Amino acid sequence: MDLAHAVLEGNRLALARLLTQVENGTVQGRQALEALFPHTGRAHLIGVTGPPGTGKSSLVNQLALQIRRSDPPRKVAIVAVDPSSPFTGGAILGDRVRMRDLSGDPGVFIRSMASRGSLGGLAHATSSVVQALDAAGFQVILIETVGAGQAEVDIARLAHTVLVVEAPGLGDDIQAIKAGILEIADILVINKADLSGVEATERALLSMLQLAHPAPRIFANQREHHHLAWDENPKDLESVETWIPPVQRTVAVEGDGVTELAGLIAQHVAYLQKTGGWEQREQARLQSELDELLRQALVRRWRDTVPEAHYTQVLQRLLDRQISPWQAVAELVNGGEA
Amino acid sequence: MAERKIRVLVAKPGLDGHDRGAKVVARALRDAGMEVIYTGLRQTPEMIAESALQEDVDAVGLSILSGAHMALVPRVLDLLRANGQENVRIFIGGIIPDEDTPRLLEMGVSGVYGPGTPTDTIVNDIRRSVLGSAEISE
Numbered sequence: 190m191d192l193a194h195a196v197l198e199g200n201r202l203a204l205a206r207l208l209t210q211v212e213n214g215t216v217q218g219r220q221a222l223e224a225l226f227p228h229t230g231r232a233h234l235i236g237v238t239g240p241p242g243t244g245k246s247s248l249v250n251q252l253a254l255q256i257r258r259s260d261p262p263r264k265v266a267i268v269a270v271d272p273s274s275p276f277t278g279g280a281i282l283g284d285r286v287r288m289r290d291l292s293g294d295p296g297v298f299i300r301s302m303a304s305r306g307s308l309g310g311l312a313h314a315t316s317s318v319v320q321a322l323d324a325a326g327f328q329v330i331l332i333e334t335v336g337a338g339q340a341e342v343d344i345a346r347l348a349h350t351v352l353v354v355e356a357p358g359l360g361d362d363i364q365a366i367k368a369g370i371l372e373i374a375d376i377l378v379i380n381k382a383d384l385s386g387v388e389a390t391e392r393a394l395l396s397m398l399q400l401a402h403p404a405p406r407i408f409a410n411q412r413e414h415h416h417l418a419w420d421e422n423p424k425d426l427e428s429v430e431t432w433i434p435p436v437q438r439t440v441a442v443e444g445d446g447v448t449e450l451a452g453l454i455a456q457h458v459a460y461l462q463k464t465g466g467w468e469q470r471e472q473a474r475l476q477s478e479l480d481e482l483l484r485q486a487l488v489r490r491w492r493d494t495v496p497e498a499h500y501t502q503v504l505q506r507l508l509d510r511q512i513s514p515w516q517a518v519a520e521l522v523n524g525g526e527a
Numbered sequence: 528m529a530e531r532k533i534r535v536l537v538a539k540p541g542l543d544g545h546d547r548g549a550k551v552v553a554r555a556l557r558d559a560g561m562e563v564i565y566t567g568l569r570q571t572p573e574m575i576a577e578s579a580l581q582e583d584v585d586a587v588g589l590s591i592l593s594g595a596h597m598a599l600v601p602r603v604l605d606l607l608r609a610n611g612q613e614n615v616r617i618f619i620g621g622i623i624p625d626e627d628t629p630r631l632l633e634m635g636v637s638g639v640y641g642p643g644t645p646t647d648t649i650v651n652d653i654r655r656s657v658l659g660s661a662e663i664s665e
């Protein structure tokens with residue numbers, strides 16, 4: 190069976206099997222992805238990240254329900270990434286527990302992924318898995334990851350829109366909100382807004398945002414967002430090209446604030462389309478993918494040209510502190526000339 | 528880069544209350560290097576089959592304490608087959624009367640485990656049956 194063809198025809202088992210091949214890095218998976226590539230680039234990729242347990246899966250469940258109810262309903266895929274154990278390589282992927290409302294809907298496809306060898310919260314194969322789902326016709330792809338370290342950068346590179354989900358009690362302490370995670374947020378969500386401490390969390394987030402976006406800024410849609418722009422200046426209405434991450438409260442277990450959140454996501458898409466940001470993100474993503482593949486290919490090709498003994502000998506001189514790492518590179522790459 | 532991981536769905540069908548046993552097994556499978564998709568309580572056979580398909584799992588572990596196994600298990604097996612997943616191995620844990628075990632195995636279940644079964648036994652059985660079938664089909 191031609192996997193790519195079956196995926197394009199909407200065969201869900203073929204899609205599921207393709208995702209496994211892609212995750213396992215097989216030749217078959219790669220060939221299918223190559224055949225599918227012309228069909229990619231249509232989906233809206235939404236990253237959902239934040240500290241453990243803030244309600245990301247519950248929120249993804251609600252957002253997917255909301256998107257399925259919209260007119261016309263769009264097809265939704267969910268990729269939920271959880272860390273692999275660095276010791277055993279195993280993983281418990283438990284995000285589906287919060288997504289039972291979505292079962293039985295053929296317009297939804299949920300896939301759990303372990304991060305496998307990857308250092309960040311994203312697996313190496315996540316972007317390829319997303320490409321396959323995009324080609325399969327899912328118009329919105331929600332990518333859930335635990336926000337930790339490198340994952341933030343990865344998700345920002347992959348997604349068009351990044352939601353950072355915080356919760357009261359975690360966020361009141363400025364230390365607890367890592368600056369990195371705020372930098373990548375297009376929309377900040379304070380979930381569990383039914384719990385006490387929401388105001389404190391919101392204040393902390395807003396003041397951190399102000400630090401991150403010090404320049405006078407006006408929202409793309411000034412009228413609807415004036416309460417969020419702290420440095421209002423009507424004269425700047427011409428320079429409406431900067432997006433300040435809005436802060437939205439939600440109660441994911443009840444669905445409160447989800448309609449508003451979906452509205453903000455739609456506004457972010459409109460903003461990206463109006464300002465050319467959509468193309469910019471597409472370009473940045475494909476370029477970083479190209480660069481990464483190029484890097485791997487060049488390293489592989491170069492390794493084939495260097496005798497193992499020479500490499501080991503240079504490495505030994507490095508270990509003996511006879512040469513510096515830079516000198517070692519110079520010697521391996523140019524035969525000694527820096 | 529290429530690595531094959533055993534993927535197992537752990538689900539708790541039926542209406543009975545707790546999932547302690549299912550969680551213990553899930554952890555043991557993870558510690559054995561497997562990827563466990565944990566779906567939690569009160570899963571219908573339809574939900575289980577749908578998750579098994581989307582996750583392309585090698586095996587499904589069902590924890591059944593309610594006594595409804597003779598109704599639930601054939602339904603799950605039928606749905607998996609209807610989806611083209613006849614290769615997926617099914618393992619049952621929980622309170623299963625001795626006389627039902629041979630009948631479940633006959634239906635196509637790969638293993639039945641009562642309370643107190645060492646998790647190592649379950650881990651080894653799943654690994655052997657999944658890797659064994661992969662060798663045959665490749």
Ligand SMILES: Nc1nc2c(ncn2[C@@H]2O[C@H](COP(=O)(O)OP(=O)(O)OP(=O)(O)O)[C@@H](O)[C@H]2O)c(=O)[nH]1
Nearest residue numbers: 241242243244245246247287380381382440441442
């Ligand atoms: N009170 C309250 N609890 C919530 C809310 N949203 C989620 N929860 C609960 O918070 C817990 C964690 O929810 P999840 O959706 O699994 O959170 P998560 O961020 O996906 O968790 P990880 O994937 O483990 O990082 C669950 O017990 C939810 O029921 C909310 O709005 N209010």
Ligand SMILES: [Mg+2]
Nearest residue numbers: 245246284333
């Ligand atoms: Mg989650």
